[in-house]
Amino acid sequence: GQNIDQPTEMTATEGAIVQINCTYQTSGFNGLFWYQQHAGEAPTFLSYNVLDGLEEKGRFSSFLSRSKGYSYLLLKELQMKDSASYLCAVRDSNYQLIWGAGTKLIIKP
Amino acid sequence: IAGITQAPTSQILAAGRRMTLRCTQDMRHNAMYWYRQDLGLGLRLIHYSNTAGTTGKGEVPDGYSVSRANTDDFPLTLASAVPSQTSVYFCASSDTGTSRQFFGPGTRLTVL
Numbered sequence: 681g682q683n684i685d686q687p688t689e690m691t692a693t694e695g696a697i698v699q700i701n702c703t704y705q706t707s708g709f710n711g712l713f714w715y716q717q718h719a720g721e722a723p724t725f726l727s728y729n730v731l732d733g734l735e736e737k738g739r740f741s742s743f744l745s746r747s748k749g750y751s752y753l754l755l756k757e758l759q760m761k762d763s764a765s766y767l768c769a770v771r772d773s774n775y776q777l778i779w780g781a782g783t784k785l786i787i788k789p
Numbered sequence: 790i791a792g793i794t795q796a797p798t799s800q801i802l803a804a805g806r807r808m809t810l811r812c813t814q815d816m817r818h819n820a821m822y823w824y825r826q827d828l829g830l831g832l833r834l835i836h837y838s839n840t841a842g843t844t845g846k847g848e849v850p851d852g853y854s855v856s857r858a859n860t861d862d863f864p865l866t867l868a869s870a871v872p873s874q875t876s877v878y879f880c881a882s883s884d885t886g887t888s889r890q891f892f893g894p895g896t897r898l899t900v901l
Contacts, residue, residue: 684831713889722879722892723832767831775887776847779824779831 682706684780686768691786692758700753700766700783708773714742714753715767717782723767726753755785763787792816793893795880801899802870810865810896812880820883821863822890823847823855825876832879838863870900 683705692698704712711730715723729735729744729751741754753766765782772778793814802808814821819840824832834847838857852874854866863882867874877897881890 710887722894724892725889728889769832771887776834776837777832777890779833781829781831 682770682772682778684768684770684778686766686780686783688781689784689786691788692755694758694760694787694789696758697754697756698758698785700755700768700785702751702753702768702780704749704751704768704770704778704780706770706772706778709746710771710773710775712742712744712751713769713771713777714740714751715769717765717767719764726766758787760787760789793880793882793891795878795893795896797896798894799897799899801901802867804870804872804900806870808867808870808898810867810878810880810898812863812865812893813861814863814880814882814891814893815861816882816884816891817860818882818884818891819860820885821857822881822883823853823863823865824879824881825849825874826879826895827876835865835878870898872900874898875900 685703714726717723727742734743739756744751767782768780769777796811822837823835836855838844841860880893883890
């Protein structure tokens, strides 16, 4: 079966750095996405990785290792507005997105 | 209209009733999707359409139907609603089947 694993919840302090991990087992791989979802709102796109390595975009970075079936999202200089759920999704061999259940990130002052 | 709109925002429905959730996008995207999101579970694909005139089944299609008569609209119909269809429904679109997806604001549906 296909499976995406992420921690259910994480807590971090404002101004700090947090790493949210995602491991996957899917039938094929055609890219990995990270989305942010604030409570009661729609998911919004953060990053896309298809090759191994680190993609940096401002305070957010995403890393991929295809051989390990592993990705992480790194958030730096945390702000209160970063409190949200972070969704990992893998595009499988049928080009459909398989979604993890999401990691709820709580930022404390 | 800017982006993707969904209607209604929320709805309470009696079991056995028929319901259509509406989704419209103005980005001229070819591909559109319907997901449901339940607490503790990831987004699950119900149906999708890679281009106008074609549709396909996702992971959880039973009890739902879709149509794609034109590029902009992708309605989702529950023929006879059941309580297990209580969920938040998101419509999404993408330029192609391989590009990132943009999501509508969602419809919160409660079936009693």
